[in-house]
Amino acid sequence: MIQLHHLNDSRSQRIIWMLEELELDYDIKRYQRDAHTSLAPETLKRVHPLGKAPILIDGELRLAESGAIIDYLAQRYGSSTLLPAANTQAWWDYVYWLHYGEGSLMPPLLMRHVFDKVQQAPMAFFIRPLVKKIVAGVERAFLNQQIHTHLNFVADHLACHEWFLGESFSAADIQMSFPLEAAMHRAEMADSYPRLKAYVTRLQARPAYLRALEKGGSYLYGPRVAT
Numbered sequence: 487m488i489q490l491h492h493l494n495d496s497r498s499q500r501i502i503w504m505l506e507e508l509e510l511d512y513d514i515k516r517y518q519r520d521a522h523t524s525l526a527p528e529t530l531k532r533v534h535p536l537g538k539a540p541i542l543i544d545g546e547l548r549l550a551e552s553g554a555i556i557d558y559l560a561q562r563y564g565s566s567t568l569l570p571a572a573n574t575q576a577w578w579d580y581v582y583w584l585h586y587g588e589g590s591l592m593p594p595l596l597m598r599h600v601f602d603k604v605q606q607a608p609m610a611f612f613i614r615p616l617v618k619k620i621v622a623g624v625e626r627a628f629l630n631q632q633i634h635t636h637l638n639f640v641a642d643h644l645a646c647h648e649w650f651l652g653e654s655f656s657a658a659d660i661q662m663s664f665p666l667e668a669a670m671h672r673a674e675m676a677d678s679y680p681r682l683k684a685y686v687t688r689l690q691a692r693p694a695y696l697r698a699l700e701k702g703g704s705y706l707y708g709p710r711v712a713t
């Protein structure tokens with residue numbers, strides 16, 4: 487049976503979702519982030535030397551990298567539902583978004599996340615103002631603009647496409663979900679990008695997504711519960 491090594495609040499949530507979309511049988515091995523560092527436990531390194539989630543095992547195959555896993559599952563089990571025909575324009579669009587999600591969109595979002603953590607980290611009180619100043623400087627000079635360039639680009643694409651490949655939901659939407667959920671988790675970004683927020687809400691309403699939420703356990707970037 488397929489085995490997914492899953493870390494809470496992580497990219498592996500979208501693999502559970504993918505498995506649910508494909509209605510496959512699978513088993514989840516769960517790992518919990520360290521409460522202080524947010525890192526995965528060392529035991530995950532026994533499954534793959536980098537010790538990062540997701541990792542998928544299917545028979546003899548052991549695969550890390552969510553893009554590779556999504557592509558594997560789509561090609562092996564979902565070619566008639568989650569993939570366009572090979573070598574068409576839609577296929578190359580799929581390849582593009584599969585790489586874009588982790589290769590281009592995630593890095594500035596991750597940088598912002600790391601800066602948030604740096605500012606919250608314990609430090610001598612007289613150092614904190616300096617750290618805040620440096621972070622604010624980098625955000626102003628570089629990061630904010632990078633993030634907005636990417637989010638505007640994606641929002642423009644979704645202005646004329648219901649899903650990333652057009653009219654049909656595909657594996658590209660599953661890959662793109664994590665960076666967009668992480669971005670929309672920040673209230674100021676959700677307010678600035680209503681189209682992206684609406685897209686994420688659309689994803690989060692899919693029955694397979696909701697089943698994956700139940701199976702995966704707590705997920706920080708899941709649908710906001712109205713208070």
Ligand SMILES: N[C@@H](CCC(=O)N[C@@H](CS)C(=O)NCC(=O)O)C(=O)O
Pocket residue numbers: 493495496497498524525526527537538539540550551552553588
């Ligand atoms: N590009 C990789 C990134 C893998 C990755 O960094 N996973 C994070 C979870 S979102 C992780 O395992 N972090 C825990 C750690 O680094 O210890 C992918 O898409 O699978």
